Amino acid sequence: MTMVSFQTTLFRVLKWVFLALLAITVVFPFYYMVVMSFVPIQDLLRNPLTLVPEIQQLTIDTYRQVVAPESEGGFGFARFMRNSAIVATAATVLTMLLSIPASYAMTRMRFAGVKKVGALFIAVYMFPQIIIAVPVFVGFQIIGLGTSLVGLTIAYIALTVPVSVHMLRSYLRGLPESIDEAAMIDGATRWQIMRKITVPLAMPTIISTALYSFMIAWNEFLFALLFLSAKPELWTVSLGLTRLADGQEVSRTILMAGSVLITAPIILLYGLVERWLTEGLTAGAEKG
Amino acid sequence: MTTTVDTRPAGARRPRRTESERRDARAGWSMVGPLVAIVTMVIVIPILWTFVLSFQDARYSDVARNGLANPFTLDNYIDTLTSSGFWESIWVTIIYTVFTTLGSIALGYIAALAMRDRFRGRGIMRAAFLLPYVAPVVATAYVWKTMLNPQYGIINAIGTEYLGWEQGIDFLGREPYALITVIVYEIWRYFPFAFIFFAAALTGLSRDVEEAALVDGATPWQKFLHVITPQMMPVIVLLTLLRMVMTFNKFDDIYLLTGGAAGTEVAAVRVYDQLVGSSDIGAASANSVILAIILAIGLGAYMKLTKRMAA
Structure with a gap:
């Protein structure tokens, strides 16, 4: 057997072994999360090796308990999810309203200062959350936005804007400028061109960018922890789940039910835009 | 917010601009x-403010009362740089940054190579591989x-039942397991990020060179080493840069898994403890600034290195 055919066979076998192992490693925690959220805690403690519980074993009490408000002995997850939905939606809408015109201008128009704006966004990438967290937190406390969903929404815009601008710019750069020029000759203004021509053309990218922003805001944890710890009625899902985990008397199965509830919407959204999302994120990678 | 428009007369310096250019500047x-304006408000000003605060011995009440007018001091820097913690x-x-960056990029690269050729179910598998990256960190943590719980976690149950472990291992509460575990978790969570970049880059690769190499009798291993990987270098460099920056300042993953206990207190968790635990804003700011400087030095060295390698 030659070296070439030996290696070809070897790599083919290794490839499938590797892919199978990786698939298990990736998917298993999610499977475990779902299964554990449906079994009573006594069963988990009695037999930790249960991976395929029997049908009559299953319960949805965990979900009932986690969703119910505190006044009814639950953990208030319905409220956490509503708060998160409000903040993430508001942050996403504002991010898109700000970054669509800006990305359009940055890719289409040459004017004094536009290069500096581009450089600003690259620099902003480099500055991480924890460094801006201190002053944003202190500053918002002082102006009275510290413990509010409005303050959190504004902070989330800071997190979602850089990546949104990056995704939109990469796409808009690929759209031919001749369309814009033709429309300008017909007397359209830049704002009109953007609204009537560019936005409809870029809709798939806009939707995937918006959903990516939504995911960032929905999943965010540090700012929620800093801003809202003192006010349980404003907690978002991330914060609500950590408080659930810190509670001594809360069983793991209820924690898993909460985890399923906060993960499900994200996976649903992700399923809808998976293709567009990966294309938007990796735009430019082919060119290196 | 749009006052910037009026304060920047586009034609001021170069009077020979055309009417359309001036209109573009205004619209632009x-x-x-x-x-x-909003990026300045929530990112630029906070960064500058961190810098100022790092030179002040300030707590919340001081900042609320005096704003920026607190006395200046170098104490925060001296205290930070002389503390062993x-x-x-x-x-x-x-350690955390280096291992998770290398690990997630290597795993993402191998996964992208393994899935390069079409097979049934590839689309679903590719989508599934992204789950750890898109799912909320709180839930996966x-x-x-x-799963890792010493009493009822599945991993320890398997270990004691089938692998002959004497007792459950406290993966997140004991050195050195805790640091290894958070590194493994981070690789698990971020390999998809590298994976989609490599997958996209591999799709764009021309197969001509590879076929030529095959005709010349190159083995698959040689092809990987001398044909594919050199072409992937730009992606590897870019990913290393992105992952390094992100991981160096990572907070939530470690905070959620160990809270910084058992030898896993990374810098960001320490800043958080200073800020919330002892509400020492000055120390937290000085710590952040030093972190940013260390990161900048690291990035500078990395870019110099990659430039020299490319030359």
């Missing part, structure tokens, strides 16, 4: 102005915690 600033956290952060 009305388009980017609001975004620049700080240097230990930097060391842990570096708690699943891992549950």
Whole structure:
């Protein structure tokens, strides 16, 4: 057997072994999360090796308990999810309203200062959350936005804007400028061109960018922890789940039910835009 | 917010601009102005403010009362640089950053190569591989915690039942397991990010060179080493840069898994403890500034290195 055919066979076998192992490693925690959220805690403690519980074993009490408000002995997850939905939606809408015109201008128009704006966004990438967290937190406390969903929404815009601008710019750069020029000759203004021509053309990218922003805001944890710890009625899902985990008397199965509830919407959204999302994120990678 | 438009007369310096250029400048600033204003407000000013605060011995009440007018001091820097906890956290952060960056990129690369050729179910598998990256960190961290629990976690149950472990291992509460575990978790969570970049880059690769190499009798291993990988270098360099920056400042993953206990206190967790635990804003700011400087030095060295390698 030659070296070439030996290696070809070897790599083919290794490839499938590797892919199978990786698939298990990736998917298993999610499977475990779902299964554990449906079994009573006594069963988990009695037999930790249960991976395929029997049908009559299953319960949805965990979900009932986690969703119910505190006044009814639950953990208030319905409220956490509503708060998160409000903040993430508001942050996403504002991010898109700000970054669509800006990305359009940055890719289409040459004017004094536009290069500096581009450089600003690259620099902003480099500055991480924890460094801006201190002053944003202190500053918002002082102006009275510290413990509010409005303050959190504004902070989330800071997190979602850089990546949104990056995704939109990469796409808009690929759209031919001749369309814009033709429309300008017909007397359209830049704002009109953007609204009537560019936005409809870029809709798939806009939707995937918006959903990516939504995911960032929905999943965010540090700012929620800093801003809202003192006010349980404003907690978002991330914060609500950590408080659930810190509670001594809360069983793991209820924690898993909460985890399923906060993960499900994200996976649903992700399923809808998976293709567009990966294309938007990796735009430019082919060119290196 | 759009006042920037009026304060920047586009034709001021170069009077020979055409009417359309001037109109573009006006429209342009009305388009980017609001975004620049909000980025300035929530990112640029906070960064500058961190710098100022790092030179002040300030707590909340001082900042609320005096704003920026607190007396200046170097105490925060002296205290930070002379504390052993700080240097230990930097060391842990570096280990954590290096291993998770290398690990997630290597795993993502291998996964992308393994899935390069079409097969049935590839689309679904590719989508599934992204789950750890898109799912909320809080949820995945708690699943891992549950799976690794010494009493009822599945991993320890398997270990004691089938692998002959004497007793359950406290993966997140004992050195050195805790640091290894958070590194493994981070690789698990971020390999998809590298994976999609490599997958996209591999799709764009021309197969001509590879076929030529095959005709010349190159083995698959040689092809990987001398044909494919050199072409992937730009992606590897870019990913290393992105992952390094992100991981160096990572907070939530470690905070959620260990809270910084058992030898896993990375720099960001330490800053958080200073800020919330002892509400020492000055120390937290000084710590952040030093972190940013260390990161900048690291990035500078990395870019110099890659430039020299490319030359």
